[in-house]
Amino acid sequence: MTPRILISLLLLAAPLTLPAMAQDGPARPDGKTLYAKNCAACHQANGRGIPGAFPALAGNDFLAGAPVEVATVLLKGRGGMPDFSASLDDAEMAEVLSYARSSWGNRSGAVSTQEVLAQRNALQLPPASRSRFGNQH
Template sequence: MKPIFTLWALAAWLCAGPALAQTAPDAADGKTLFAKNCAACHQADGRGIPGAFPALAGSALAIGAPAEATEVLLKGRGGMPDFSGSLDDADIAAVLSYVRASWGNRAAPVADAEVGALRTALQLPPASRNRFGNKH
């Protein structure tokens, strides 16, 4: 009986998910930050504006490896500005996590530590503004 209980306890622990110290960014913050910094181009529904601003709903970039989308937010791309100076790691993680879980997208949240590690690897300084930074 004891081996079965141990097996069940181990299975429950493995399925429990990340520890509380690794909690996902606050979805409300991500939605607010997206509305303030991204929705003018990518639209509140994530569909973008065809021919001008790409859709994030169903986007391979949005739901793919977090590092690529994180780099786009940190460095910009094409006509998109960078947010490395105006959004801190937690803000960028919150926006990315919101996008990855909205409009039918189903991808794991992004942790602020992941953003910070990439910011360091790209040799970008910390953000000078944070929490609901100005819209670019």
């Protein structure tokens, strides 16, 4: 078999094996999906909350404030809100915060994974464990 034929055969066989190797695992959820799964039950899909029970995120001045402050709420909880430090990793927290800060008329900037990680470290919290019982509802 000539080298040219061998190379042609290898190139023909490559598409059969490469896709399985090229996969990076499941796609990470976006901020909207994370919000729907973790936040909407209380704060509602429209961000308006439930008066007297769960605060609105739409037009919320605190949410529009410093990224470190809003990240702290997800990392430690606040009032009746549970912490999500064990169930959401830093990238997921950044995604959901960025989504909320730019939805329902909110016009605040994105929160970066590095900002959430820095605050997690400042609060001396361990990385997310992915436990389905991680957030303390």
